[in-house]
Amino acid sequence: MSAVTYEHIKTCAQSGARLGIVHTPHGSFETPAFMPVGTLGTVKTMSPEDLESMGAGIILGNTYHLWLRPGTDIISEAGGLHKFMNWKHPILTDSGGFQVFSLSNLRDIQEEGVHFRNHLSGEKLFLSPEKAMEIQNILGSDIMMAFDECPPYPATYEYMKASVERTSRWAERCLTAHSRPAEQGLFGIVQGGEFEDLRIQSAKDLTSLDFPGYAIGGLSVGEPKDVMNRVLEWTTPLLPADKPRYLMGVGSPDSLIDGAVRGIDMFDCVLPTRIARNGTCMTSAGRLVVRNAAYKSDFRPIDENCDCYTCRNYSRAYIRHLVKCDETFGFRLTTYHNLYFLLKLMRQVREAIREDRLLDFRESFFEAYGFNQPDAKNF
């Protein structure tokens, strides 16, 4: 039996979205789920207890960043990433590929793997399917990701076709190199950009390898939202119904709902934590930039419909003061709220699926948030 399994609970009669549970060696979480990102072995400004109290069922760690700092030797000595960072619940690690392609401008892609330079020190490094598996086996994540190429957007058909084929060959090498399949589940990643036949080819290649879960990569890289939705509509039907489906790098509230509607079970994104550190909050009435002078003497909570720790105890005026003074506690408060907001949104999505009304929920949420406005912001 695989280390990671998907239990399907029900399909929303109105939208086709899936309600389920993903089981892992460190416990289970309900889907659709949003995964907070803990790049360097910490979800920025949060403690593990903060994450537990807001209902985070799984978090993400970045293989590339942890490989560089503190390094696999130290995490190995610590007994794995869970112990190192004191997180007792599931962890998903990416393959490092995305960072190699986005952070390093000196890279050389070969069939064997990718030669590139450490974005901090300039040191020469090499990442391959085998190396990505070795690192993730040491990290001990519950869900590992196959090493793939993330082509830039837009890319030519020819480039994308060659890339997809290489990613499929790399996926096979990942399966072979993965040394702990009983303890860690390895997901394959479907690529193919905005080309339907390449998505079909990629999905066919990967599902033939029988991974315990599948991700859809190469989206949320700058393409319009309708392109992303169309790609999901082509791709998710090609993935087995008894395995979890993970849409990588997506965290805007509208895309979480639209992804769930298209059969996605898992999402991750740095968006809620990154904008929080700039004093920007997601609220039930839309985006709120608490740094703005308008909130100077506003003693209401960030979101009047939110019952999170931040909103129960602190005013916009106080948080604005802290953010303006660059006080860490301000960023703790905005980060807590934003993560809570998305985790609560996913709870609402699951409830709506259970009650066969996800499209109704989508409509009222979009209206309240402002996504139906002609000039709607991206998040």
Add this chain to the structure above:
Amino acid sequence: MSAVTYEHIKTCAQSGARLGIVHTPHGSFETPAFMPVGTLGTVKTMSPEDLESMGAGIILGNTYHLWLRPGTDIISEAGGLHKFMNWKHPILTDSGGFQVFSLSNLRDIQEEGVHFRNHLSGEKLFLSPEKAMEIQNILGSDIMMAFDECPPYPATYEYMKASVERTSRWAERCLTAHSRPAEQGLFGIVQGGEFEDLRIQSAKDLTSLDFPGYAIGGLSVGEPKDVMNRVLEWTTPLLPADKPRYLMGVGSPDSLIDGAVRGIDMFDCVLPTRIARNGTCMTSAGRLVVRNAAYKSDFRPIDENCDCYTCRNYSRAYIRHLVKCDETFGFRLTTYHNLYFLLKLMRQVREAIREDRLLDFRESFFEAYGFNQPDAKNF
């Protein structure tokens, strides 16, 4: 009856140190006590719940900083500093004098008050006994401090004499200007530098005004530790036994014990929080700079004799990794530990007073910490 009162429990037969309780409108705390500093309405990186869980009985706010940011209008609208920052326990505010003298290099001291420039914007400002009372009355702190001059160290006898006399006249004006004596207790501040007769004069002037508590100012400004101890030996016997005594700006472990031995009840200092943000920790075996390479693969807690949240859950290796990566959570962990360490030290001091063995405790603590070494560091 005064807003702030001192209840004496017992005097240590071995050392003469005092065990007591200070009662305030927002609750009571045992003394000798250490007060964490929350400069801008937040103890840097900590939540109010963190402070409660480590046993902080009272925290400090800085009048000067809060006056500038967010400003008294906003704190007034919020209903005072307690509500603004969500802290339900006692707060002490300083008078702003120390910052005016230490942060502003363009200042003009007159009998009326001090003209100076805002250290952030350069804007011209004026602080006087009356203004310092007005601001602190708005902040609503449980313990307010009189507006005093903090002369530089060293200062000439003539300068110090004139300064002490002005500080006494200012203290009288503070008492007159304080508009909420039933809700907030105003402490006088004894100055006089290292001159015994000026300390005597200052103590005499101030005690004749019958404040509900007294601070000893102008120490820990660069003078050797034996000078500080000698000044305390002259000064505390001049202060009434039925009022709390507060030694301002002192937070190194040895000085907390040596202050208690000389009859001090309250201390505050940014030291534990400031050094924590540099990755430096106080431990039962002395100073530990967790940033050092020596701790790269050290999976022991910061302090093997500490039972704080940080030490129960995280290793030196993990904290070093976070600190090196400038991750906020690392500074949360070191700050929590350092504050816990000093609050626990004060609990140990109180226990030793109760059992008439504070000098024995001092000896064993100094030995373990390394304060008995010839090259002992300051903290």
